Amino acid sequence: MFTGTALSLDIKTVEEYLDVKTVREASTDIGGKMDTEVAIIGAGPVGMAAAAFLHRAGIAVRVFEANPDRAGQSRATTIHPRTLELFDSIPDERGSLAARMVAAGNPVPATHFAALPNRLDYRGLDTSFPFVLLLPQPETERLLAEYLAGQGVVVEPRWKLAGLTQDEQGVTIVSETGDTRRAGYVIGADGAHSATRHALGLGFPGTPASTMGFLADVKLERPPAQPHNWDCERGSYSALPLPGGIYRIFGHEPGDTGLTPEEAARRQAQIPDEAELRATLNRLADDDFGLTEVIWASRTGDATRHAEQYRVGRVFLAGDAAHVHLPAGGQGLNVGVQDAANLAWKLAAEVRGRAPRRIIDGPQSYDAERRPIAARLAANTLAQAALMVTFTPGGKALRDLMSDLIGRNGDTADELRGWLSGLDVSYAEDGSLAGRRVPNLPLADGRTLHRALRPDRCTLVVFGTTVAEGENVVRSTRDWHDLAAVLVRPDGYAAEVWTPGEEIKAR
Ligand SMILES: Cc1cc2nc3c(=O)[nH]c(=O)nc-3n(C[C@H](O)[C@H](O)[C@H](O)COP(=O)(O)OP(=O)(O)OC[C@H]3O[C@@H](n4cnc5c(N)ncnc54)[C@H](O)[C@@H]3O)c2cc1C
Structure with a gap:
């Protein structure tokens, strides 16, 4: 109407x-002195997403990856609606990259906050993706890598950044073997221990880990009746169904909390095997739920840090290189992909010399828009950590209160749903509409807005x-x-x- x-x-x-x-089409002529317009360090989900968005915008991009074999690193399992909307703007023969991900994953109608029993229902959200997609990170990465390969975007394997220098024309990156490359700009998407961040000398302030939970992808013969279980004395455990009959289990025992940084580091190195996971579940639930196979296991801590700047000259940070936190509510990969989408079009405009000042270093710059998001992410995940691991009567009362508020489906649920789904993340000031996400409006020509958006x-x-x-x-x-x-x-x-x-x- x-x-x-x-x-x-x-x-x-x-x-x-x-x-x-109209801007000129993809440029392969980048002048004899440059190897690429944008070099991306790290072929994790964020580096590959940045490469996909930039390539779509007609920018020559090349990805450098230290470790060519990331298989087996299950990590993120959750893709939220806003991330799917962004991947929906990348067309492929199935319609879009998002459509391909949805076909490979397990869409579920609701997600959790702090593993509370009352869940956040996504079904009424104003999006084409009103669900949480459970998709193991290797699958997300495989689909991104396939897309990039199909587009001819080069990912150089076994190329580990050791240092960089920059001048007014560009950036020289140096590998640990002494190989050098020259690019107009660099995006450091090289994870939590980012060599790019170190090379820039940027601080990574925050708080060290004080809890260290277990986390594993396993086969269960008789999964628990409830996905999330919490007990003041024993601890917590959750089990969420992934595609292929696999369950992501995670939780904490009271002994996993209140750790010094040294204790946390020691605990992190003790990756639980099948016997230990069975023993842990038996301690928590008097049942190992018929655990038969461990596909991948790890430990997760609540170290929470973010880089003091996202841009230094011609070099940017994105994803885990810019922020780390407890993987609660499945946010790391999602926020990182949203970093990449925010950065890509601005950088594309800058590379082409047509970016207004305000998106380079003004109020709509990548740094100005995305760093406050990392601050919110840090606060949100620390709050979830407190709700998950405060194994005291007070902690239980707080969980009950929060779960009740979520169950009422009012403002609290709306606020948390808007944040976790990514749909209400906004760059608007003073309640204005400029800076807000525009929903996937139906268009008179039969298309929908998100697929009609131009990358550049x-x-x-x-x-x-x-x-x-x-x-x-x-x-x-x-x-x-x-x-x-x-x-x-x-x-x-x-x-x-x-x-x-x-x-x-x-x-
Ligand atoms: C145990 C665990 C569970 C998690 N669960 C979830 C979840 O459920 N949901 C969620 O959203 N997030 C989760 N996360 C977080 C999520 O995995 C990360 O946020 C995500 O992988 C970040 O992507 P990235 O591309 O920024 O970094 P990474 O995935 O770390 O990728 C960085 C890449 O850079 C490469 N690299 C590193 N150094 C160099 C160098 N010097 N030169 C070249 N390449 C380099 C690495 O080999 C790697 O391929 C979890 C994390 C962990 C550890």
Whole structure:
């Protein structure tokens, strides 16, 4: 239903705004002195997502990976709706990379906060992906790697960054074997112990681990009746179904808490084997749930840190290189992919020399928008850690209270759902609409907005009777906040909004 009224639309002005004019196609001519326009250090999920978004935006990109064999590192299992929306903007023969992930994973309707019994139901969310996708990280990485290979994006294996230097024209990266490469810009997506971050001399302030839980992907003959179980005396255990009849089990015993950093480091090195996992489950539940096979096991701590800057000159940090925290609520990979999407279009514009100042080092820069998100992520996961491992009567009372609030499905549930799903993450100031995610609006041409977004330029969405034509203009058949038009960034957030009657011109 249209409610927007006629609007005078000066499309020329809009196309000039944020410089949405057609840009030249993918450049392979990057001048004899450069090996690539953007070098990405690390072929984890964040590095590969950044490579995919940048390549889509027509930027020559090359990925350097120290360890060519990441198989067996199960780690993240959870993909949230906002991440799927971002992957939905990457087309492939199945429709999109997101469609491929959904086909490979296990969509479930709800997720947990702090392993509380009452869960956050995603079914009513305004998204094409109103569910949590359980997909082991190696699968996510395989699909990303296949996509990049199909696009001809080179991932150089066994290339470990040892150092870098930068000047006004670019960055020289050096491997541990002394091999050097030259790039216009570098993204360090090389994980928690990031060599890029070290080379930049950036601090990684935060708090060390004080808890160290168990975590494993196993086969269970008779999984527990409830996914999340918590006992003040014994501790906690959870079991979540992954594809292929596998369960992700995780939990804490009271002895795993209140550790010194040295104790935490010692405990982290003690990877539990099948016998120990059985013994742990028996201590926690008087049952090993018919555990027959351990596919992968690890320990997880609550060390929480984030880099003091996300950009130094021509070098950026993204994903675990920029922030680490307890993997609670499945957020690390998701927030990292969202870093990559936020950075890619801005960096693409900068590489092409058409980025306005405000997205380079102003209020809409990558650093300005994403570092506050890491601060929220840190607070959110520390709060979950407190709820998960405070094995006292007070801790139990707090869990009961929070679980009850979530179960009421009111503001608390909405707030947590909006954050965990990624859908309410916003860069808006003072409650304005500019900076908010724009939902997947249905378009008059039969497409939906997220698949219509361009990777390298903004898209103007008009509502109602506004008359507009142009390559970068689409018409929505659904209202959004009674607006006449919204200029949508490549990462799906509103850049500018216009109300009915307002003249569209650059501000
Ligand atoms: C036990 C565990 C469980 C987790 N569970 C979840 C979960 O359920 N949900 C969730 O969202 N997140 C989870 N996480 C977090 C998630 O795995 C990470 O957030 C995610 O892997 C981050 O991706 P990344 O690409 O930033 O870094 P990484 O995945 O660490 O990838 C970094 C890459 O850089 C490479 N590299 C490192 N140094 C160099 C160098 N010097 N030169 C070149 N390459 C280099 C590495 O080999 C690696 O391939 C978990 C993490 C752990 C440890």
